[in-house]
Amino acid sequence: ISKPVKAKVSVLSEEAEEDDGDAGELGALRWKEGLAQKASEAFLRQQQAAPNLRKLVYGSVIEEQNSPSDEDADEIGGLFRVSRPEKSRSRRVDAMDCSRFVPDSPHDWDQEEVLNSIRDCFVTGKWEE
Amino acid sequence: MASQGLTYEGCNFFRQRLVLSTLSGKWVKIKNIRSKDDSPGLQDFEASFIRLMDKITNGTRIEINQTGTVLYYQPGLLFGGQVEHECNPQRSIGYYLEALLMLAPFMKKPLRAVLRGVTNDQKDPSVDTLKVTSIPLMKSFGIDGEGLELKIMKRGMPPGGGGEVLFTCPVRRTIRPVQLTDPGKIKRIRGTAYSVRVSPQIANRIVDSARSILNKFIPDIYIYTDHMKGGNAGKSPGFGLALVAESTNGMFLSAELASNPQGQGSPMLPEDLGCNCAKLLLEEVYRGGCVDSTNQSLALLYMTLGQQDVSKLLLGPLSPYTREFLRHIRDFFQIMFKIEVQKQEDESRRGGDKVLMTCMGAGYANISKTLK
Numbered sequence: 001i002s003k004p005v006k007a008k009v010s011v012l013s014e015e016a017e018e019d020d021g022d023a024g025e026l027g028a029l030r031w032k033e034g035l036a037q038k039a040s041e042a043f044l045r046q047q048q049a050a051p052n053l054r055k056l057v058y059g060s061v062i063e064e065q066n067s068p069s070d071e072d073a074d075e076i077g078g079l080f081r082v083s084r085p086e087k088s089r090s091r092r093v094d095a096m097d098c099s100r101f102v103p104d105s106p107h108d109w110d111q112e113e114v115l116n117s118i119r120d121c122f123v124t125g126k127w128e129e
Numbered sequence: 130m131a132s133q134g135l136t137y138e139g140c141n142f143f144r145q146r147l148v149l150s151t152l153s154g155k156w157v158k159i160k161n162i163r164s165k166d167d168s169p170g171l172q173d174f175e176a177s178f179i180r181l182m183d184k185i186t187n188g189t190r191i192e193i194n195q196t197g198t199v200l201y202y203q204p205g206l207l208f209g210g211q212v213e214h215e216c217n218p219q220r221s222i223g224y225y226l227e228a229l230l231m232l233a234p235f236m237k238k239p240l241r242a243v244l245r246g247v248t249n250d251q252k253d254p255s256v257d258t259l260k261v262t263s264i265p266l267m268k269s270f271g272i273d274g275e276g277l278e279l280k281i282m283k284r285g286m287p288p289g290g291g292g293e294v295l296f297t298c299p300v301r302r303t304i305r306p307v308q309l310t311d312p313g314k315i316k317r318i319r320g321t322a323y324s325v326r327v328s329p330q331i332a333n334r335i336v337d338s339a340r341s342i343l344n345k346f347i348p349d350i351y352i353y354t355d356h357m358k359g360g361n362a363g364k365s366p367g368f369g370l371a372l373v374a375e376s377t378n379g380m381f382l383s384a385e386l387a388s389n390p391q392g393q394g395s396p397m398l399p400e401d402l403g404c405n406c407a408k409l410l411l412e413e414v415y416r417g418g419c420v421d422s423t424n425q426s427l428a429l430l431y432m433t434l435g436q437q438d439v440s441k442l443l444l445g446p447l448s449p450y451t452r453e454f455l456r457h458i459r460d461f462f463q464i465m466f467k468i469e470v471q472k473q474e475d476e477s478r479r480g481g482d483k484v485l486m487t488c489m490g491a492g493y494a495n496i497s498k499t500l501k
Binding site: 053054056057058092093094095096097098099100101103106107109115116117118119120121122123124125126127 | 138139140141142143144161162163165166224227252253254314315316342345346347348377408409411412414415417422423425426447448449450451452455456459465466467468469470477478479480484
């Protein structure tokens with residue numbers, strides 16, 4: 001979701017920069033002032049709104065189970081049907097039953113700033129109060 | 130009660146379905162198990178798991194169709210007692226043990242299970258990790274006493290296996306609700322570097338490389354080297370490392386890595402394995418929470434089955450397995466958790482965002498436990 005919004009922001013910022021010269025002289029199109037900043041603020045507000053995890057966990061089940069039955073489209077000559085076992089849905093349903101949670105994009109633990117991000121998890125870090 | 134049941138599709142989340150079915154008494158039917166696969170139906174390790182479920186229960190009805198693509202499971206009474214099981218080496222003992230950990234406190238007789246097979250592999254949580262994380266977790270839910278033990282008698286690496294594990298667990302009538310919201314700070318790191326049928330020096334090389342990374346954070350690190358010989362070393366060579374970080378509040382976070390099985394993949398350097406495993410532990414610390422990612426579902430199950438009181442638990446990000454487990458808990462026990470995200474401030478150096486899970490226990494009572 002974040003990508004299109006970001007693109008918008010960049011477009012708007014270009015517009016705002018272009019208009020800056022004219023708007024300052026005319027004073028008519030004041031609503032256009034700081035559009036980039038407004039857009040980025042709106043974007044940040046949207047980002048900060050906590051994602052509704054409860055909805056994510058409990059709400060999406062019905063959607064996932066309603067698999068679209070577009071299998072007819074794969075028919076060859078109205079007689080044979082192309083079997084596609086590598087569909088994303090069937091792969092999830094028949095995926096390996098494993099409780100381990102391997103990180104998708106692990107942090108680069110060779111960098112000092114990444115190391116710093118967990119310093120206070122240890123007794124050697126800073127304590128509250 | 131007996132007439133109620135649930136239907137699912139596919140072989141994923143196989144264990145949690147059978148475990149929750151057994152605890153709730155509802156039958157479960159799983160259709161289309163690998164129905165489009167080249168080798169359709171249940172595989173050997175799943176059949177082995179079903180046999181284990183049959184051994185610990187009394188009066189379980191299991192029906193499987195000719196091709197093995199449909200399973201009907203009508204749970205019986207959780208009996209427990211002495212059980213010996215030959216675990217299929219396609220999956221490690223951890224695969225079977227995770228289900229036993231969930232079921233053991235609710236049996237009629239205290240469980241004493243001897244499991245034989247692969248103790249450490251790359252897919253499942255190893256016996257070493259479960260020993261140092263799940264057992265303390267069970268204690269915090271009031272499942273403790275002398276009877277709670279997980280012992281590695283023999284080690285076995287894939288593909289041959291040949292390991293042996295003893296798991297004993299006392300029974301409880303009810304489970305205590307918990308309020309685990311403050312993980313505290315990590316005070317020490319422990320670990321086991323194991324090696325079988327390879328040079329004993331390999332374990333030392335693993336220890337050195339893992340220490341070199343972890344020493345940047347904390348000085349209190351001790352990694353045991355465990356080299357088993359002869360009959361205790363199983364049938365295949367291999368080595369690996371299991372790390373655990375203990376916090377001031379008695380919480381445990383773990384990470385582990387094992388070498389590639391003999392004849393599969395390229396050989397691994399012990400130094401690389403040690404480094405990567407230490408980084409995995411740091412990743413786990415970044416995720417944080419009071420329970421590490423492999424034990425999330427175990428803790429959530431005990432919370433669900435606790436007395437009718439509020440339980441709270443702080444977790445790191447929910448794993449895909451846990452998310453599905455929450456949906457299954459809703460299906461079987463009609464209990465939904467309150468899930469709140471706790472954002473970390475930018476300045477704080479305490480890892481990523483945490484999730485606070487709150488629920489009301491179902492008031493589950495182990496009625497088959499004999500009164501003395």
